[in-house]
Amino acid sequence: MSWRNLVVALLTLLYPFAVWYGQGHVEPRLMAALLAAVVLARIGANRTLASRGWLIGAGVLLLAVLWSNQSLPLKLYPVLVNAAMLGVFGWSLAHPPSVVERLARLTEPDLPPAGVAYTRRVTQVWCGFFVLNGAIALYTALWASPAVWSLYNGLIAYGLMGLLFAGEYLVRLRVKRRLHA
Structure with a gap:
């Protein structure tokens, strides 16, 4: 890095x-x-x-x-970040390979068709996450207290991202086992 x-x-x-x-x-x-x-x-x-x-x-x-x-424009920054990430991931769905497929091919260059389909689905899940997370960030910026805004955007959102990463990793292991069985 x-x-x-x-x-x-x-x-x-x-x-x-x-x-x-x-x-x-x-x-x-x-x-x-x-x-x-x-x-x-x-x-x-x-x-x-x-x-x-x-x-x-x-x-x-x-x-x-x-x-x-x-301070409202400062509080809208997490909304911007989610919109940008949604744009990147969504664009990759319309113009393959998807973001997740590109990342997967870094370690598995010969990704089988089932792997391509799986990475596409994961990219769609991330798009949904960015929509939901961005909507919550917008809600907290407009209507929540500064403490709630900070708690959500500085801690809870990162925790949810981590849970999604971990959950996807566990699902991926299961999918790989099924594909190689």
């Missing part, structure tokens, strides 16, 4: 807690520095259409914070 990716990962993990803590203590314009740091760390890291869309969205959120000095 490059230092840039490590910085982005760390800033992303700390972001919800910094926004929660900063509310009432720090002007939103100053809290926007954290989002600006994430944007600056990501610039040039990846030049895909999805990363450009994410950068534009993050830039719009930054401008909205700077203009309004309100």
Whole structure:
């Protein structure tokens, strides 16, 4: 992992807690520095259409914070991330190979047709996750307290992602056993 990716990962993990803590203590314009740091760390890291869309969205959120000095645009960042991930995974379904198939082929280049179908289904499940998670992130940004927003977007959402990863891994082991039996 490059230092840039490590910085982005760390800033992303700390972001919800910094926004929660900063509310009432720090002007939103100053809290926007954290989002600006994430944007600056990501610039040039990846030049895909999805990363450009994410950068534009993050830039719009930054401008909205700077203009309004309100925290809502900062709280919408997790919604943007889920929308970007949905875009990447959804695009790959329309333009195969799917994201999960590409990842699977890193360790299993000769993926059988049943494996391709399975990875497509997993990509669809992730799309559903991003829709649901993004909707909850939007709900918490618009109507929940800062503490609930931070708890969901900084802890619960990551826990749910981990559960989905672990659950998929267990299902994958079972599917592989069935295919090789």
